[in-house]
Amino acid sequence: KAGVTQTPRYLIKTRGQQVTLSCSPISGHRSVSWYQQTPGQGLQFLFEYFSETQRNKGNFPGRFSGRQFSNSRSEMNVSTLELGDSALYLCASSYLAGDNTGELFFGEGSRLTVL
Amino acid sequence: QQQVKQSPQSLIVQKGGISIINCAYENTAFDYFPWYQQFPGKGPALLIAIRPDVSEKKEGRFTISFNKSAKQFSLHIMDSQPGDSATYFCAAVMEYGNKLVFGAGTILRVKS
Numbered sequence: 534k535a536g537v538t539q540t541p542r543y544l545i546k547t548r549g550q551q552v553t554l555s556c557s558p559i560s561g562h563r564s565v566s567w568y569q570q571t572p573g574q575g576l577q578f579l580f581e582y583f584s585e586t587q588r589n590k591g592n593f594p595g596r597f598s599g600r601q602f603s604n605s606r607s608e609m610n611v612s613t614l615e616l617g618d619s620a621l622y623l624c625a626s627s628y629l630a631g632d633n634t635g636e637l638f639f640g641e642g643s644r645l646t647v648l
Numbered sequence: 649q650q651q652v653k654q655s656p657q658s659l660i661v662q663k664g665g666i667s668i669i670n671c672a673y674e675n676t677a678f679d680y681f682p683w684y685q686q687f688p689g690k691g692p693a694l695l696i697a698i699r700p701d702v703s704e705k706k707e708g709r710f711t712i713s714f715n716k717s718a719k720q721f722s723l724h725i726m727d728s729q730p731g732d733s734a735t736y737f738c739a740a741v742m743e744y745g746n747k748l749v750f751g752a753g754t755i756l757r758v759k760s
Contacts, residue, residue, distance in 0.1 A: 537691070564746055566746050566747070566748075568748075575737075575750055575751075575752045575753060576692070576737060576748075576750040576753075577750075578747050578748060578749070581746050581747060589746070589747040591747070623691050623692070625691070625746070627746050636682070636694055636697070637692075637694065637746060637748065638693075638694075639684075639691030639692050639693065640691050641689065641690055641691050642691055
């Protein structure tokens, strides 16, 4: 069974640009969550989608947005990039939704560098 | 109240020794506590998890101890091996959702 797939794995952008990251969850998983990982702030929750609806949202500015498609694939977008957005962006999928298990399956992440 | 405090920040253990990582939380609404293991260049992977109605859970060499009254929980790695060298994150989840609140992480190095 294929794991969570994230693309691109690495990307470099300049301040002010925008970026779109993609995530394909494990087949059959309907919940997709996004996390930002930085050395200073650690792992922080961005948002969670289930059945194309945002179910939870973290404390990030509106420049961070996401969506989920009918096939459960998800994208997140960051507009007007700032230097502090440089991070590893992790996508995680979960089979059980509406049931709290914390059993997330993470992808290897998209490493974003903002210059 | 949303924080999960994790210690130590880093840990060096001899092969065969016991690695202990501690976490504490404030929000009593948390009701599920997973531990994740992350190797360089990889995403975190679920290691073991516990609910607050259980005081201890063991899976192989990994044991979670949970103290509900103190709002603390810990991970014990018995007979630590060099292959256990990784970053370990404790986390907490509230009911209804996959919004994990992570601890800051512990970098474990097991010396052979």
